[in-house]
Amino acid sequence: MGKTRKFFTADLHIHSCLSPCAELDMTPKRIIQRALDAELDIIAIADHNSCENLDAAVGLAGKMGIALLPAMEIASAEEVHVLALFDTLQAALGMQERVYAGLPGMENDPVFWGEQVVVNGEDEVLGFNSRLLAGATDMPLNRLVDAIHGFGGLAIASHVDRESFSVISQLGFIPAGVRFDALEVSGPVPPYVEEAGLAAVRSSDAHRLEDIGGKKTRFLLDGANLRELASALRAEGGRKAVID
Ligand SMILES: [Zn+2]
Ligand SMILES: [Zn+2]
Numbered sequence: 001m002g003k004t005r006k007f008f009t010a011d012l013h014i015h016s017c018l019s020p021c022a023e024l025d026m027t028p029k030r031i032i033q034r035a036l037d038a039e040l041d042i043i044a045i046a047d048h049n050s051c052e053n054l055d056a057a058v059g060l061a062g063k064m065g066i067a068l069l070p071a072m073e074i075a076s077a078e079e080v081h082v083l084a085l086f087d088t089l090q091a092a093l094g095m096q097e098r099v100y101a102g103l104p105g106m107e108n109d110p111v112f113w114g115e116q117v118v119v120n121g122e123d124e125v126l127g128f129n130s131r132l133l134a135g136a137t138d139m140p141l142n143r144l145v146d147a148i149h150g151f152g153g154l155a156i157a158s159h160v161d162r163e164s165f166s167v168i169s170q171l172g173f174i175p176a177g178v179r180f181d182a183l184e185v186s187g188p189v190p191p192y193v194e195e196a197g198l199a200a201v202r203s204s205d206a207h208r209l210e211d212i213g214g215k216k217t218r219f220l221l222d223g224a225n226l227r228e229l230a231s232a233l234r235a236e237g238g239r240k241a242v243i244d
Helices: 028-037 054-064 089-102 141-150 167-171 191-195 226-233
Strands: 006-014 042-048 067-075 081-085 117-119 125-128 154-157 182-185 199-202 217-221 240-242
Touching (some): 006 028, 199 226, 217 226
Parallel strands (some): 154 182
Antiparallel strands (some): 081 154
């Protein structure tokens, strides 16, 4: 059987209502519907230091017909945001356990930070995550990236061109010893991204429905899965990531 190589449009950085800073209507069901309306083929729901809405999201993605990568946006000890993409929910949950063990153990203050809502596939509230997800883990950047790889995941430095919680804002440079798989940019690709010799991707970092798909990356792949995505980031066999 011949392979069907084609371009897949992806937004790999979307927050759900579990993230304290995201709007409450960012439920998995509404996110996926909005992503389909925006003609996206692949999405990743990545909440801050948690993935408790992925169970609902993974179930819905299969039914609604979109490829969804289990993900998290994890804060390193240096407060660098790292987007972690996984192959399976099980891998994401394994990483979540490691992240939870390294969070400061403080309670969320919903009035100050916002609610952290866990929902099911029908937009029903299952509960509220009481951990302070807005904090940082105890893992320095290199150990965090290695831990993500240990669960078979991809580690992408989030919004490197932003002035907060990025590897550039926190460290001032992209450390050569940290094995990122790609660098996420919000705007034009800066020279230091090209010099790093890593693939650049662009995603929305949506915290509200209307931003989903507003920034995206097109991937030339043989299929919508993590392994193909990893190959595209390494430009293997003609696969590639393209940001317009
Ligand atoms: Zn971030
Ligand atoms: Zn984010």
